[in-house]
Amino acid sequence: MRLLMLGGSGFVGRAIVNEALSRDWDVTLLHRGNRRPPSGATVLQGDRTAPDGLAALGAGAWDLVVDTWSARPSAVRDAADALAKRADRYVYISSGSVYADPVDHKAAESGVLLDGSPDDGDVPYPQAKRGGELAVTGAFGEERSLLLRAGLILGPGEDVGRLTWWLDRIARGGPVLAPGPRDLPLQYIDTRDLAVWALEAAVRGLSGPYNLVSRPGHATMGELLEACVAATGSDAELRWTDPERIAAAGIAPWTELPIWAPPGELHEFLYGAETSKAFADGLRCRPVAETVADTWAWLKELGGVSPQRPDRPVLGLSPEAESAALRG
Template identity: 40%
Template sequence: MKLLMIGGTAFLGRAVVAAALARGDDVTMFNRGKTNHDLFPGVARIQGDRTNPADLAQLKSGRWDAAIDTCGYLSAAVGATVAALQDQVDHYTFISSISAYADNGPLNQDESAPTLDLGDGPEDAADMPTYGARKARCEQAAEALMPGRVLHLRAGLLVGPHDTSGRFPYWVGRIARGGAVLAPDGPDHPLQLIDVRDLATWNLHMAETRQAGVFNATGPDHDLTLGALLAACREASASAAELTWVGEEFLAEHDVTPFSDLPLWLPNSPEYAGFMRYDCTKAQRAGLRYRPLLDTARDTLAWLRTRPTIVESAPERSQPGLSAQREQELLAAWRK
């Protein structure tokens, strides 16, 4: 398959390019050349900014079977990119997000659930509260220009090597350090996530077979809990870490911020009841498969060990998670 990759050097894009090359696909990357520019030295590149019409015009000279867009956050930029490519590619993948849904309360929502509506509001890529609504608007922009030829993947929490978000890596690294570990709520707290490499491999299959429409893309294909995730992290590092499950009321009283101070944890609230419980049956029937979580934890740990400040000391302050000092202060207060 001749593939045009919009982006291709950060996390999901990187995983897609690596999987495509492993399959023997002919890959071209279109990006600004600012992130990991030394990756994939043998791959053809078109350097440009998708917000610059002159740069997008470069794409008019090419022809590809499919394009995959992993870095669309503003509908004008996505629309301009699709407009430039609508006669140059047969198929377009837009990586959207589970966050596009309007209500995280209902359990087991499928692709027919309503999405957020930004209305006439402006779009700002730095405005995280509008992230989901912007993704929904990007979907609409792409579909309007290539109706019936766009695959919209509403991805959940992506994990695996090269995850610079620090969310899953926080737990892998923290468990590897051992000692007393503060864990939120309880071991039955529900989770959904997907290894970035599994999403990449399936995306390529879907593009090659020209599958279009909307798909929820998270996992696994069974109920996953925080307890099971931390157990996989402990096995991955052969750690003797001791978990202390701390109640939500205590965490709230001590100003512990969900998903930031303790990644992957959201309070047991009707508002968030369905956020980690989306229905991915459609994607699974279309061939989405998942590797064991233990494999993901092991591979993430191996990558983290090339970044030892995360594994062996407190998280970098640009990363989510409790500092070592803050964690021990909270544990001491909990035990009183």
């Protein structure tokens, strides 16, 4: 298989490239050169937001294009238009955020979608992903487009600061504010499981949208944080704290306490996606302990310094706020 990866040096893109290389595929990367790309691929440098940003592609042709772009949809439009006659299939890593609020999870992939346009410039993340979907289907048609609506993505290579923040915090040890309830169900996908399914689905010729995330309750908040304690080997003491007490302390879910959302509307939005379609077509999700342990091993290889995407806010609770909440 001849794969063109647009990007490929970051979190999800790198996992896809690594998986493709492990299958002995012929992999070409088009990226801006901000990070070192995986070895073994043909590397072309180009900034897709520039007027001539796709020039490095020349007259090349590919079996498959994979795109993780999450900014201005017009960049997806330009790439898809340029490749429509030079590639067989286009896989776009989209997001469950493209569904309109309130989300009807029972409708699965047929749910009501946000408005968006492939011609948009700088728009919020949900509209950017929806515009990207429309750009791909506009150029490649429904039959040659595969739209992967991912939820929370975790695993080695994470550069957003969710699981990595928890691992860093728990590795420091001591009393840890653990947001309850302990049995709160989570739903996410390991980036490597996403990569495996995406490439296998493309080879099989699957098309259309897929909610690509684990089943609801694949893990719990307790299982996740206990796996962090086990992986780091720290003396951290998880102090399970009720959502009401966390709210009273003014601590924000999802951002100050990454991954966590209290029971209610936000939790249902984040962790209630219907994923039967993807599982019927072969999705498999590894245990949370494996994701956590492998992410910690990867962080240690980096010297314990978590990478951070420059276009995303820094997540996590300050030590001062945590201490105050624990005292309260």
